[in-house]
Amino acid sequence: MNVTYYYQEITCIPDHEVSIGFVMGKVMDAIHLALVNVSTDGKTCPIGISFPEYHNSGSELPEGAVTLPIGSKIRLFSRVEDNLQCLNLANQLQRFSEYVHLTSVRLLERRLIGYAIYKRSQPKSSKDRLVRRQMKRKGISEMEAQQQYATFQPRYSKLPFLNLHSHSTGERFRLYVDRCDGKAETDAWCFTTYGLSSTTSVPLF
Numbered sequence: 676m677n678v679t680y681y682y683q684e685i686t687c688i689p690d691h692e693v694s695i696g697f698v699m700g701k702v703m704d705a706i707h708l709a710l711v712n713v714s715t716d717g718k719t720c721p722i723g724i725s726f727p728e729y730h731n732s733g734s735e736l737p738e739g740a741v742t743l744p745i746g747s748k749i750r751l752f753s754r755v756e757d758n759l760q761c762l763n764l765a766n767q768l769q770r771f772s773e774y775v776h777l778t779s780v781r782l783l784e785r786r787l788i789g790y791a792i793y794k795r796s797q798p799k800s801s802k803d804r805l806v807r808r809q810m811k812r813k814g815i816s817e818m819e820a821q822q823q824y825a826t827f828q829p830r831y832s833k834l835p836f837l838n839l840h841s842h843s844t845g846e847r848f849r850l851y852v853d854r855c856d857g858k859a860e861t862d863a864w865c866f867t868t869y870g871l872s873s874t875t876s877v878p879l880f
Contacts, residue, residue: 680783700838724870744835790857790876
């Protein structure tokens with residue numbers, strides 16, 4: 676069964692004052708808000724993303740690659756053209772116009788080299804976040820939750836990441852992204868409002 680994809684590509688352009696990492700973080704913040712706005716329940720949406728220059732930071736970068744393991748490009752995919760048009764990314768990213776190149780929404784007609792799953796990884800590195808989550812899940816006091824994590828030792832990931840801003844708490848955090856091989860999707864097509872999924876693949880080219 677042939678599946679039709681539409682895509683839009685964003686390339687972040689650094690200069691001597693602004694790094695790729697900073698621009699990528701700001702762009703991803705804007706994409707996340709746009710995906711929230713087009714989601715049906717505030718949690719899931721029909722648009723997935725990929726990072727074409729992604730390279731696991733646990734190994735050496737290939738010759739000529741950008742120094743940021745997550746890369747400088749973001750691709751957004753949908754099976755319905757209107758979904759990408761409704762994001763109106765040109766307007767969402769207008770304030771970053773000096774640092775971003777945005778393509779139009781295009782039908783994917785290029786030869787594919789495969790499929791990949793881009794999913795979020797959440798290492799247990801923040802004691803405060805874990806305490807808040809435990810309080811919410813179990814309905815216990817902060818003191819009780821703190822006691823449960825009295826011997827907590829943070830774990831840090833070597834996966835590529837983006838520095839983002841939480842619009843609910845106002846805090847900065849790292850969005851770690853893991854990638855694994857996937858397969859062509861015929862039915863499932865659902866992503867989080869970060870455009871990531873632990874089960875759904877997006878095309879590679």
